[in-house]
Amino acid sequence: MTASLLQAPRLHRTVLANGLTVLVLENPVADIVSARLFIRAGSTLEVAHQAGLVSFLMGLLTKGTERLSSMAIAETVESVGASLGTDAAADYSVISLKTVSADFAEIFALAATLLRQPSFPLDEIELERKLTLQQIRSMQEQPFTLAFNQLRQAMYGEHPYALPGIGTEATVSAIVQSDLIDFHHQHMRPDNVVVTIVGRITPEAALAQVEQALGDWPVLPQPAPVLALPAVTTAPTCSAIAQETNQAIVMVGYPAASVTHPAYAALKLINTYLGNGLSSRLFVELREKRGLAYDVSAFYPTRLGPSQFVAYIGTAPENAATALEGLRFEVERLQTTVLSDEELQSAKNKLLGQYALGKQTNAQIAQLLGWYEILGLGVEYDQQFQDMVAAVTVLDAEAVAQEFFHSPYISLLGPEDFVAPVAAAQD
Amino acid sequence: MPLNSVDFPASVIRLENGLTLIHQEIAATPVVVADVWVRAGAIAEPAEWAGMAHFLEHMIFKGTDQLPPGVFDYAIETQGGMTNAATSHDYAHFYITIAADMLAQTLPYLADLLLHAAIPADEFSRERQVVLEEIRQAQDDPDWLGYQAMSELVYQDHPYGRPVLGTAEILQQRSPEEMRCFHQAHYQPDQMTVVITGGIALEPTVAMVKHAFRGFAAPSACPPAAIAPVPELPGVRREILHLPRLEQSRLTMAWVGPGIDQLETAYGLDLLAAILAEGRSSRLVRELREDRQLVQDIGAGFSLQRECSLFTIQAWLEGDDVDRVEAIVCDRIDELAAKPISDAELARAKRLLCNDYAFSTEAPGQLAGLYGYYGTIANVDRCLAYVPTLQGYTSDHLQPLADRYLTPLRYVSTILHPA
Numbered sequence: 145m146t147a148s149l150l151q152a153p154r155l156h157r158t159v160l161a162n163g164l165t166v167l168v169l170e171n172p173v174a175d176i177v178s179a180r181l182f183i184r185a186g187s188t189l190e191v192a193h194q195a196g197l198v199s200f201l202m203g204l205l206t207k208g209t210e211r212l213s214s215m216a217i218a219e220t221v222e223s224v225g226a227s228l229g230t231d232a233a234a235d236y237s238v239i240s241l242k243t244v245s246a247d248f249a250e251i252f253a254l255a256a257t258l259l260r261q262p263s264f265p266l267d268e269i270e271l272e273r274k275l276t277l278q279q280i281r282s283m284q285e286q287p288f289t290l291a292f293n294q295l296r297q298a299m300y301g302e303h304p305y306a307l308p309g310i311g312t313e314a315t316v317s318a319i320v321q322s323d324l325i326d327f328h329h330q331h332m333r334p335d336n337v338v339v340t341i342v343g344r345i346t347p348e349a350a351l352a353q354v355e356q357a358l359g360d361w362p363v364l365p366q367p368a369p370v371l372a373l374p375a376v377t378t379a380p381t382c383s384a385i386a387q388e389t390n391q392a393i394v395m396v397g398y399p400a401a402s403v404t405h406p407a408y409a410a411l412k413l414i415n416t417y418l419g420n421g422l423s424s425r426l427f428v429e430l431r432e433k434r435g436l437a438y439d440v441s442a443f444y445p446t447r448l449g450p451s452q453f454v455a456y457i458g459t460a461p462e463n464a465a466t467a468l469e470g471l472r473f474e475v476e477r478l479q480t481t482v483l484s485d486e487e488l489q490s491a492k493n494k495l496l497g498q499y500a501l502g503k504q505t506n507a508q509i510a511q512l513l514g515w516y517e518i519l520g521l522g523v524e525y526d527q528q529f530q531d532m533v534a535a536v537t538v539l540d541a542e543a544v545a546q547e548f549f550h551s552p553y554i555s556l557l558g559p560e561d562f563v564a565p566v567a568a569a570q571d
Numbered sequence: 572m573p574l575n576s577v578d579f580p581a582s583v584i585r586l587e588n589g590l591t592l593i594h595q596e597i598a599a600t601p602v603v604v605a606d607v608w609v610r611a612g613a614i615a616e617p618a619e620w621a622g623m624a625h626f627l628e629h630m631i632f633k634g635t636d637q638l639p640p641g642v643f644d645y646a647i648e649t650q651g652g653m654t655n656a657a658t659s660h661d662y663a664h665f666y667i668t669i670a671a672d673m674l675a676q677t678l679p680y681l682a683d684l685l686l687h688a689a690i691p692a693d694e695f696s697r698e699r700q701v702v703l704e705e706i707r708q709a710q711d712d713p714d715w716l717g718y719q720a721m722s723e724l725v726y727q728d729h730p731y732g733r734p735v736l737g738t739a740e741i742l743q744q745r746s747p748e749e750m751r752c753f754h755q756a757h758y759q760p761d762q763m764t765v766v767i768t769g770g771i772a773l774e775p776t777v778a779m780v781k782h783a784f785r786g787f788a789a790p791s792a793c794p795p796a797a798i799a800p801v802p803e804l805p806g807v808r809r810e811i812l813h814l815p816r817l818e819q820s821r822l823t824m825a826w827v828g829p830g831i832d833q834l835e836t837a838y839g840l841d842l843l844a845a846i847l848a849e850g851r852s853s854r855l856v857r858e859l860r861e862d863r864q865l866v867q868d869i870g871a872g873f874s875l876q877r878e879c880s881l882f883t884i885q886a887w888l889e890g891d892d893v894d895r896v897e898a899i900v901c902d903r904i905d906e907l908a909a910k911p912i913s914d915a916e917l918a919r920a921k922r923l924l925c926n927d928y929a930f931s932t933e934a935p936g937q938l939a940g941l942y943g944y945y946g947t948i949a950n951v952d953r954c955l956a957y958v959p960t961l962q963g964y965t966s967d968h969l970q971p972l973a974d975r976y977l978t979p980l981r982y983v984s985t986i987l988h989p990a
Contacts, residue, residue, distance in 0.1 A: 215852060423644040435698065438705035493649050
């Protein structure tokens with residue numbers, strides 16, 4: 145499988161005079177070009193009373209520029225059957241587009257304009273607010289989301305990672321146009337932007353289009369402001385939401401390492417061992433052998449700041465206590481049980497194999513390369529990550545488990561008669 | 572209007588035992604996908620066995636006499652591959668994605684599971700708990716509940732109206748013997764299509780598939796599925812459900828269209844769905860969400876199935892606005908038949924759908940899924956007619972189509988309100 149994207153001689157990296165980084169990978173196989181415009185500004189840059197601002201701002205980028213109305217933007221994109229969307233994450237935000245190659249220049253130029261010259265029309269702000277507030281309320285319908293929001297809040301306290309990127313009813317209600325203009329002015333600037341273009345396009349043509357659309361974007365003299373983030377203190381809790389659901393959700397969360405921490409690769413490997421696929425430890429022990437769940441897994445998000453290692457299960461309410469015990473047992477046993485060489489090698493094969501399978505489409509490649517660049521890891525990280533995973537030993541895995549898998553934060557959701565006793569037993 | 576076809580880039584080979592192999596080599600891809608489709612979805616079940624096809628899909632992974640439970644998953648995943656399966660009314664399918672040079676070692680495992688599933692009694696009881704958890708999880712999802720209610724209203728006694736998952740009550744009464752019978756009756760070569768796409772040439776693929784997919788058990792007799800015809804909608808059927816924990820009402824309106832025997836007509840309905848509600852500049856999204864702000868979101872869906880297709884409009888909105896929005900949608904549906912569709916609107920919808928088609932065939936797994944689906948419900952080369960057929964449509968063709976299939980006089984409407 146593709147070992148490294150870097151080994152592909154077709155990858156071109158250029159930094160424009162204004163500091164904007166461009167990555168181009170020519171892939172002529174399909175008549176498709178995918179691009180990403182990454183901005184080094186995610187929800188961690190929001191002050192507490194403006195939670196949700198970046199997500200709100202990104203949604204509004206496609207709703208009006210100095211010259212184009214929201215509908216004119218939609219018509220331009222849809223009339224050529226392209227796709228264009230925006231997203232806001234904790235550590236970055238992004239505009240994504242995909243076109244057949246003949247339409248790329250036009251839609252890329254549009255995306256560049258959206259990034260540089262949004263006008264944040266007042267009527268569009270109000271519509272977006274209405275839709276966003278409803279979306280926040282709709283999260284209440286999803287047991288998994290509710291349980292995870294509860295876990296995140298408990299683990300992160302005042303840190304911005306505590307909140308879903310969409311914000312809260314109170315903060316979204318308070319956003320005004322000048323907040324958007326100010327944030328855009330401070331953070332959407334060429335030295336904060338990485339553009340990746342992958343597909344049927346020559347590097348020369350791609351670079352010329354980026355130069356034309358973004359090359360004259362002026363540099364700002366002052367650096368982008370940074371926020372002093374509150375420290376995350378660890379004091380594990382158990383919280384429960386009572387809801388008359390058919391299934392209980394049980395989640396455990398352990399404070400975990402950032403992407404730049406030496407334990408990162410080992411934790412990714414442990415995450416694969418425990419939670420990835422039909423042969424993973426949690427799946428085999430709790431689903432296949434004990435029939436406790438349909439959905440049981442683990443995840444460990446890649447974060448610039450302090451991350452979290454989460455294991456979860458959806459189970460019949462009467463099994464909530466058993467399931468919690470099972471989850472904790474499987475995670476925490478790694479403190480004292482050293483993986484066999486075969487288990488470790490299997491986890492490596494699985495992680496690296498699936499990593500390679502995640503680079504099949506132009507969009508996947510554009511996302512991965514730009515993501516590494518915007519996080520400050522550089523495109524070299526594509527290879528470095530694989531080398532780090534390959535180098536993890538069974539003793540590394542044990543040491544990492546001992547460092548991180550102490551008492552977890554616990555989040556429960558389900559019928560009160562079942563989850564309340566489980567929560568009470570944790571005190 | 573005739574179906575136009577262009578040269579089909581895949582090879583379709585019927586093996587001696589009746590198994591169909593579809594293969595397409597994709598140059599410069601280190602990955603191979605093997606996707607096996609079986610005409611043994613929920614539609615093949617007798618009503619009292621509802622849920623059997625899906626439950627069997629789970630049990631396939633529980634091994635054979637040669638292959639203990641879990642060995643297959645472990646073998647695929649420790650080679651860096653992925654495997655999974657899915658069941659719908661028209662099919663069940665099972666797939667692996669793996670490095671091209673590992674296919675020869677892993678394909679025989681997949682074939683062994685599919686041909687010789689042992690369905691051990693103890694695994695049967697344990698896995699039934701897993702499926703019951705899957706049902707519980709679905710019952711906590713208001714959109715799943717709404718979809719099932721709508722399907723029942725549309726299809727009545729036709730199997731498309733039953734949940735693929737079955738019910739806890741029915742599953743509790745099923746036995747491993749019954750499942751073995753269902754398996755042996757339906758997992759037969761003439762009901763099976765093996766699709767292989769990616770970095771592997773035709774010749775080794777044929778040899779590999781011939782070798783792996785042999786030794787089928789003789790078909791067993793199994794209670795037949797009694798398939799009622801898809802009912803004609805007599806008028807407007809409306810149902811209102813009140814669900815706990817709902818934060819927002821939903822309105823789903825559904826119309827029944829033709830099945831795969833009238834593919835060109837079905838594709839025309841796909842175009843009408845895009846004209847109505849695909850993208851911000853489509854008719855309903857622009858009017859109801861952007862301008863009048865009566866809905867949180869609105870979309871149209873078109874799904875092609877073997878016996879009939881389903882055309883849906885779904886809106887997320889405030890409960891007080893449901894009646895008004897339903898009336899407006901009826902008006903706009905009526906207009907489709909009454910007024911010509913502008914060239915620009917038609918061109919926009921065609922490009923959206925044609926590009927979606929191109930975008931959804933980029934990776935080997937997507938391509939295998941497309942071929943397997945068409946190979947199972949129709950003929951595989953029919954998917955190639957999609958783009959030329961769409962391109963051939965004019966307003967003059969579409970208006971009568973809207974008139975015939977999308978009428979405000981006959982449809983199903985399912986409404987969810989907070990309890």
